Amino acid sequence: MSELDRTAVLNRSAVAALAAELRPVPAVQAAATGIVHLGLGAFARSHVFDFTADAVEAGGGDWGVLAVAPRSAATVAALRRQQLLSSVLIRGVAEDRIRVNGLLRDARCAAEEPAAVVAALADPAVRVVTLTITEAGYRVDPVTGVPRPDDAELANDLAALGRGIPDPDRVWRTAPGLLLAGLLARYRAGAAPVALVSCDNLVGNGAVLAAAVRGGAERIVAGAGDAARGGLLDWLADRVTFPDTVVDRITPASTEADREQAARLLGVRDEAVVVGEPYRQWAVVDDFPAGRPAWELAGARLVDDVAPYSAVKLRLLNAAHSLLAEMGLLLGCETVADALDRSVLADLAGRYLRSEAQPALDSPLDLTGYVETMLARFGHPRLAHRLDQIAVDGSQKLAQRIVPTIRVTGAGSRGLLVVAAWGVRCRRRVLAGVPLRDPRAAALAGAVTGADSAAGLLELLAPDLAADAGMRSALTERMAGLDRDPAGYLRSC
Ligand SMILES: NC(=O)c1ccc[n+]([C@@H]2O[C@H](COP(=O)([O-])OP(=O)(O)OC[C@H]3O[C@@H](n4cnc5c(N)ncnc54)[C@H](O)[C@@H]3O)[C@@H](O)[C@H]2O)c1
Ligand SMILES: O=P(O)(O)OC[C@@H](O)[C@@H](O)[C@H](O)[C@H](O)CO
Structure with a gap:
């Protein structure tokens, strides 16, 4: 498209008119959902989805993504208006290029649709859960390495889980609360194994996530005194993994000028565009009990220790x-x-x-x-x-x-x-x-x-x-x- 129609947005029909090099990766029809991603910020789109799109394009597999925004519905709404397409504007020192990502299968806001998100976390077809929820989102004290005992929102979520099967429409205030609601539902539904993958900037981010989940589960079980949920702790230890990762791609928050530039490059508006530097790197401990996308085909390092x-x-x-x-x-x-x-x-x-x-x-x-x-x-x-x-x-x-x-x-x-x-x-x-x-x-x-x-x-x-x-x-x-x-x-x- 050469002429910019200011009312046209990125969507599947717009894609049909794009030059071949701008078509989504992977192709729109590809891959059923195998990943839930929690934290629909800029970095998820510039890095985790970008790598995974290339991995699915190169290696196939049912690794489409359900993207979950914990609180704000704005990005979810933008993505839905665009039939789940969005792009990464790769800003080089000398020149820029843009890539449309076709990986998303759905997008939801957990505060608005908690039951659907909990059900997705329990779905055995979902074998990997990735997270970019910021360092603060784990609610783990960086000094003691355990869930913060003074965190009232966390205490509230854990108490609700300790009281038995929660109201499906309960809005979880914390990421560990939401994850644990999903994991408890998964456990009750047959306990299919799953890898929970932190992609946040924390040393030992897998261990921090494990501390958030296992520490939270211990508080739930202790509060409930429920023998059946004692089995939850064993299942978490045996079948749920927390691979450490190191992520790298500088991703500034997008501005209106970025959206204007993306529109010039695409010929249509993308309200969810993110900007990333050309450099990207991802090191991941290869510990996935139910499989994973072929991220190594996208240039990630799958290693024993990060x-x-x-x-x-x-x-x-x-x-x-x-x-x-x-x-x-x-x-x-x-x-x-x-x-x-x-x-x-x-x-x-x-x-x-x-x-x-x-x-x-x-x-x-x-x-x-x-x-x-x-x-x-x-x-x-x-x-x-x-x-x-x-x-x-x-x-x-x-x-x-x-x-x-x-x-x-x-x-x-x-x-x-x-x-x-x-x-x-x-x-x-x-x-x-x-x-x-x-x-x-x-x-x-x-x-x-x-x-x-x-x-x-x-x-x-x-x-x-x-x-x-x-x-x-x-x-x-x-x-x-x-x-x-x-x-x-x-x-x-
Ligand atoms: N932006 C980068 O350059 C970059 C690079 C490497 C790693 N990261 C990692 O990604 C994280 C997010 O960066 P971003 O650029 O996407 O930021 P962003 O502001 O665009 O998005 C932040 C996301 O985290 C969620 N979030 C924020 N506070 C939360 C909380 N307390 N509980 C649960 N979810 C919460 C938000 O809902 C949003 O989805 C960073 O904190 C960092 O750990 C970012
Ligand atoms: O994203 P934060 O808030 O953890 O940290 C800010 C930056 O240091 C960080 O985003 C870097 O740009 C990034 O880690 C580069 O890969």
Whole structure:
């Protein structure tokens, strides 16, 4: 299509008129549903569905996807209007291309249709459940590794499950609650095995998901004292797997300008388009009791252990993102590329990576090459990856991305400067009456406005570091310096 009709949307009839290279992958008729995906954000569409589409195109199999948005119905509605088609706009440094994804079989909002989602999770044809629900969505404390006992929404969901078969129309407030409702229904219906696959940025994301599900199930069973559901724990241990994964593709939140560009490339509007960099990588532990798509045919690495990749990715790439986001926002920068353009931040990120985070990792991988490639990806001039997209849920992220390096490099670590920037930024938000976007918002607000902010922040991230007087005083000194004169202080570090 050359002329853009502003009222035309991407759908199956529009596809018929597209140039051959723009036709959906896999073909629209392909594959019955074998996957439920929970968390219908941009990353699911740019990465998980993109890889899986290529895997199904190359290797076949009934691996179509039912995509579930936990709360918001907006993306579901957009996808339904487009007969479940959407595209990924792959933004290169020099040129862009667009790919239409034909993998989805259905899309539902769990808050509006909980019974249908629970039934899908129990369906034996569904053999894989993938998740992109953010770090906060697991409701697991990154310090203790267990479901947060102070999480009222989670407690409510688990109590409802403990009372017996729940009302099918009950709206689950938490992802573990929804998953467990589906798993209990699956267990009652014959207990077909299934793999639950976290695709979120967490070290040991499979173990975190297992902690959320098994820890939740233990609380249900303990509350119910129900022998039959005691069998649930054995089934979860024997037949439900939680393969670890490491995901990678920078995916900024889409803007109207992106939708306009997609419309120019496609000739029709795609309200669900997502933008991704050309680079994509996925390492997955190959532990699927009922089969999986041939992701290796799409370039994913199916491995025995992702630990070497996951520590490297979280403690280098994601750590550098958090460093640039926390410090860049204090200096008034908007995007990752803007932050890297400020020499003070580029220098700090480079020194943190090369002289602290990299040596603190005992890795056989080529970390120097990794860091260089990664910084080149960050510098992409047209990706516009916003810092405020990265700097949310700091209590979950910094504990994983920054704290392990501080543990090795001590109170002099530039990692402590990231924690200080986070603390100062959060304090400014609280004092300005702007809500904090963090699952520990109340505790975080208390920490940054309390008498000993350094102790409060470290208590949230790593209680062992909070007990270290040298660490507390170094953090206090850095927060004071950043509060007084962020740019000047950072130049002196
Ligand atoms: N965007 C990226 O560049 C990128 C890259 C690698 C990994 N990831 C992973 O994907 C996650 C989502 O990123 P995105 O770009 O899709 O974000 P997004 O804002 O587009 O979507 C977030 C999704 O998570 C769901 N969600 C948010 N909070 C939740 C909660 N408390 N419980 C359950 N569901 C919740 C939302 O409903 C939505 O479906 C990230 O947090 C990260 O772990 C993202
Ligand atoms: O997606 P988050 O919120 O976990 O983290 C923000 C970024 O660090 C992250 O999205 C990276 O862009 C991504 O991990 C690259 O693969």
